[in-house]
Amino acid sequence: MVDADFLAAFMDDDLIEQLNGMPTSIVERAREHFERKYSFSLRGNSGQERRHQKQRQGTDIDEIFKEVKEELDRFVGIKNELRCEVFIDRSLQGWEGRYDPNFLYIDVGYQPRKSGLSTPASQMTIVLAHEYAHHLTFCALKPVPQALFSTFIEGVAFGLERVAADLFTKKYASSAFQHFALRETIDLLEDFESVRQLSASPLSVSSYACHARGNALFAVLESERGQDIYRQILHGEFKW
Numbered sequence: 001m002v003d004a005d006f007l008a009a010f011m012d013d014d015l016i017e018q019l020n021g022m023p024t025s026i027v028e029r030a031r032e033h034f035e036r037k038y039s040f041s042l043r044g045n046s047g048q049e050r051r052h053q054k055q056r057q058g059t060d061i062d063e064i065f066k067e068v069k070e071e072l073d074r075f076v077g078i079k080n081e082l083r084c085e086v087f088i089d090r091s092l093q094g095w096e097g098r099y100d101p102n103f104l105y106i107d108v109g110y111q112p113r114k115s116g117l118s119t120p121a122s123q124m125t126i127v128l129a130h131e132y133a134h135h136l137t138f139c140a141l142k143p144v145p146q147a148l149f150s151t152f153i154e155g156v157a158f159g160l161e162r163v164a165a166d167l168f169t170k171k172y173a174s175s176a177f178q179h180f181a182l183r184e185t186i187d188l189l190e191d192f193e194s195v196r197q198l199s200a201s202p203l204s205v206s207s208y209a210c211h212a213r214g215n216a217l218f219a220v221l222e223s224e225r226g227q228d229i230y231r232q233i234l235h236g237e238f239k240w
């Protein structure tokens with residue numbers, strides 16, 4: 001099961017050290033992996049842009065959240081007893097989300113963007129998957145003191161976002177989900193590399209960088225070892 005020793009290996013300081021020591025070529029390899037997957041999701045085998053045969057149109061938050069929860073609970077194999085509620089916060093931009101680990105709720109924004117092939121419903125699905133991943137992490141590894149583990153927490157959330165994108169892409173025969181999640185992964189990998197190149201000093205613990213750091217580390221691990229790492233982590237079975 002998950003214990004303090006297991007969790008201690010995921011503290012920001014240690015993960016940042018790992019990232020600082022990671023050669024650019026390894027991060028590039030991860031980027032190529034997701035770029036391949038991304039262009040496959042856009043074009044499929046035939047090289048033709050895919051059509052959305054069974055496009056999900058509805059954007060009822062409660063309905064989409066129920067599906068996200070079902071898919072991710074099944075994937076990680078955890079029967080989650082702690083309830084997690086979702087609220088709409090109109091002050092948030094786009095489909096931005098926020099998870100509150102103390103009161104166990106998710107706030108999401110409500111202004112769908114037109115973004116290539118991704119649709120409002122697919123954007124909402126992926127944002128909710130990210131925030132629900134935070135809920136799963138906090139419940140499975142409780143208590144997780146957020147400040148010291150931001151790289152880990154964000155990395156797992158982006159990972160489970162990609163898992164949800166794959167599951168929904170299959171379920172709805174639509175690449176809209178992967179389009180949104182994989183584009184985000186690739187953008188964050190590029191951010192990570194440009195921050196590394198710009199700053200002579202190693203990556204700092206502070207700032208938004210936890211998204212870029214967490215995404216980079218887990219994108220590398222996932223491209224080498226597959227998506228099962230997220231299930232292993234939430235069961236305390238992951239080994240470095």
Ligand SMILES: [Zn+2]
Nearest residue numbers: 130134154157
């Ligand atoms: Zn997050």
